[in-house]
Amino acid sequence: MSLRIITTGGTFDKQYDPLSGQLVFGHSVLPDLIARARLAEPPAFEALMAIDSLDMDDSHRQRVLQACERSPQDRIVIVHGTDTMRETAELLGRASLGKTIVLTGAMVPCRVDGSDAAFNLGFACAAAHLASTGVWIAMQGVLFPWDDVRKNRAAGRFEAAR
Amino acid sequence: MSLRIITTGGTFDKQYDPLSGQLVFGHSVLPDLIARARLAEPPAFEALMAIDSLDMDDSHRQRVLQACERSPQDRIVIVHGTDTMRETAELLGRASLGKTIVLTGAMVPCRVDGSDAAFNLGFACAAAHLASTGVWIAMQGVLFPWDDVRKNRAAGRFEAAR
């Protein structure tokens, strides 16, 4: 029941750059976070890209799809920016890969006090092990099917779409 | 699909006491940790006891059982010390309550750098939503059935017992 964790960046993986005063991407925080989780079976880890999900276009999403297709593991967690997580989930969902793919992210970067990142990663990993084949979004303690979720940006939360 | 989180203490909930220089119990860290997780549906929370699981006797375990019996929620996460987590899980498992009960804990206290607590809580919450009726132990990214798990204390990890 082995697992692959793929990061694409997003708020989850943003870090502070003292020179610019901005939140940017550097080395992914995932290897540290995975080590702290003390997993019995270390997951495969892939830093696919490091990008704000608002900057993702079709070619980025195709790369995510290809990474899922070629994954030898059938259970995949994808760390992704929240703003277009639904769009990537839809592309993966329509591809019907026969794998269990769970997208998650964070409302507060992992490296910032009060982050939801570690909780969300734990939630997503359990969902990847336990949910049926298909594509899911794991945020705020809910596992949404890819075709029944939207981000309410004004409220800063995910909701069922229907 | 609402959730109850019950803490009994354990390493997860230990805090540093500057006067004694020891790790002790104070106010549970769970309310803070739950707030950070930004759950769409806030769980019921119950600070049942604050105790090292090595100090638990039958009367403590009966109180845990009673808390599960009277819980109006059918999905329950119990934060528990790791040393006798299996024993409490067995008592709950034999009681056949018809609920999904997931015990979790931490190898490093939530308030200490590098803790696995937030990941484990996320993992346990997803398991409580997704696993079938019964009693489970969620540690180190694995969901163990209550009757097939043991703690390997020398190695500091949980393993399948059979």
Next chain:
Amino acid sequence: MSLRIITTGGTFDKQYDPLSGQLVFGHSVLPDLIARARLAEPPAFEALMAIDSLDMDDSHRQRVLQACERSPQDRIVIVHGTDTMRETAELLGRASLGKTIVLTGAMVPCRVDGSDAAFNLGFACAAAHLASTGVWIAMQGVLFPWDDVRKNRAAGRFEAAR
């Protein structure tokens, strides 16, 4: 030998806003940070403004000067953005208030992993107690006189100007 700590905001005091994805100002982190320092004699604390120092104009600096003038404490630490810390220090220095005033800040916000904020506050508090009357900038383990310091923005550090 009592102390006043005044915050004006700056990187030190920035916090993450999940809705905008930006670092913004909220309640100051200073009361928490001061509590953690377990000071024998609690300092007076004043949240004068919450502003990026690049957004400071003469009227803001006049308010900082007035806060120092009316301070009943003769030893003052000012938390300030690093970009125009020197300009504010110069205004205060030329005013010759007869007090010991130490400006400090942070290269990484207090609420972000790896911050220099707590160290800098400790350094500035000691400098406020020990340095002679005048205006000083305490950054990166150095106490600069107000008239011999500049920020090297490309390198992200403070240097002697002469």
Next chain:
Amino acid sequence: MSLRIITTGGTFDKQYDPLSGQLVFGHSVLPDLIARARLAEPPAFEALMAIDSLDMDDSHRQRVLQACERSPQDRIVIVHGTDTMRETAELLGRASLGKTIVLTGAMVPCRVDGSDAAFNLGFACAAAHLASTGVWIAMQGVLFPWDDVRKNRAAGRFEAAR
């Protein structure tokens, strides 16, 4: 005006051991903490011993004295357990080394939430630069001369002795 930082262990440097459930000593936290402080002039760092100050005897204190004697830097910060910090300070003080030596420590380990360690290190570093020749204890925002300080263990704080 270069600086030497020597650690002897103490609460400041304690870390959590998941196997024993105890706070123990491992690699010192000081190199990380010093890196975060972004010092303009990196201090010399020496991990002299890693010991609870209640376990210190005369031979340990002689080693601390020798480390101060042979230090090419005249400004020294010593990280030390709080319980016998005064005793070590007295030995160093009576030796009249002609250097500025500041002992500091922490009431809460650096690796535990809410620690005073980073603040105290900053305070001690400034004191080492600014205080006159002699031996000092820097705790809780106060710089005590070595011959006028005691630890009030019941209250968990340092006080003037006279």
